[in-house]
Amino acid sequence: MAEDLMTDTHKTDTQKGRVEIDDVVIRFKGRQGPVTALARTSHVLEPGTFTALIGPSGCGKSTLMNAIAGFVKPSEGSLRLDGKPIAGPSPEVGVIFQQYALFPWFTALNNVRYGLKQFGLPQGEEIDRARAALAEVGLEAHADKYPQQLSGGMKQRVAIARTFAVGPKVLLMDEPFGALDAQTRLVMHELLLNIWRKHRATVLFVTHDVDEALLLSDHVQVMSQAPGRLIRHYHLTQQRPRAFSRSGSDLLEIRDEILDLLHPKTDLADSL
Numbered sequence: 142m143a144e145d146l147m148t149d150t151h152k153t154d155t156q157k158g159r160v161e162i163d164d165v166v167i168r169f170k171g172r173q174g175p176v177t178a179l180a181r182t183s184h185v186l187e188p189g190t191f192t193a194l195i196g197p198s199g200c201g202k203s204t205l206m207n208a209i210a211g212f213v214k215p216s217e218g219s220l221r222l223d224g225k226p227i228a229g230p231s232p233e234v235g236v237i238f239q240q241y242a243l244f245p246w247f248t249a250l251n252n253v254r255y256g257l258k259q260f261g262l263p264q265g266e267e268i269d270r271a272r273a274a275l276a277e278v279g280l281e282a283h284a285d286k287y288p289q290q291l292s293g294g295m296k297q298r299v300a301i302a303r304t305f306a307v308g309p310k311v312l313l314m315d316e317p318f319g320a321l322d323a324q325t326r327l328v329m330h331e332l333l334l335n336i337w338r339k340h341r342a343t344v345l346f347v348t349h350d351v352d353e354a355l356l357l358s359d360h361v362q363v364m365s366q367a368p369g370r371l372i373r374h375y376h377l378t379q380q381r382p383r384a385f386s387r388s389g390s391d392l393l394e395i396r397d398e399i400l401d402l403l404h405p406k407t408d409l410a411d412s413l
């Protein structure tokens with residue numbers, strides 16, 4: 142019951158999932174020499190918080206995620222999870238991409254079980270855990286369907302179930318709802334917030350959609366154009382579910398500010 146009543150307040154600081162990004166720079170080899178994909182960046186994601194990352198295309202959002210996931214090694218600086226250097230992919234950090242990344246030849250249940258294989262659970266326990274995870278995303282009745290029999294939103298629910306079943310401390314989501322229609326997105330927002338409240342993973346959520354960032358997050362980080370760096374931070378404390386129309390909410394002002402940052406108005410006076 143106490144759990145149910147716990148809404149947007151965070152658990153104690155003994156909770157795990159603290160991500161430290163310390164002076165990280167990421168360069169890739171380009172045809173004409175190294176290209177900076179992420180300018181020097183330092184930031185801390187506090188345990189259990191929900192942070193949206195928003196910025197122009199190509200500014201390095203996915204690169205930063207891939208570094209936290211352990212897929213990409215920083216050229217400079219360091220990344221730590223709960224004080225330990227991030228040396229490669231680990232079950233402590235879950236990743237969800239825009240494309241559902243489900244195995245087409247596995248049923249929904251077996252897609253979720255696949256994520257659990259690394260734990261070497263007894264088969265019965267593995268199946269129970271996978272079923273419970275599917276139930277959490279409302280798909281218990283679809284456990285035996287294959288991805289091509291599921292809608293986009295349902296596929297993304299399977300991906301969410303697969304990731305949360307593993308019990309990650311950190312969840313990285315790279316434009317996870319970008320391919321879904323507006324109505325399905327709203328349903329997914331509610332579902333994600335409910336699961337996040339229950340599991341309290343530290344979430345980093347990349348989106349193009351300012352409204353989505355403002356409706357979901359505790360923190361919004363705005364990135365500059367490439368090579369990206371964090372240029373603006375908003376700490377949002379408005380109760381969820383949020384609405385732009387609610388009086389006294391300054392979400393609309395913040396939305397305008399972020400849109401200005403992302404799409405600066407050309408100064409007419411300069412061009413005359």
Ligand code: ADP
Nearest residue numbers: 169170178197198199200201202203204205367
């Ligand atoms: P975003 O996700 O914000 O759209 P990315 O992180 O995907 O941006 O890309 C940032 C920059 O790094 C882009 O210029 C992209 O072309 C480049 N980049 C990303 N990954 C690689 C890679 N593996 N090799 C070379 N360049 C890359």
Ligand code: MG
Nearest residue numbers: 202203204315
């Ligand atoms: Mg990207």
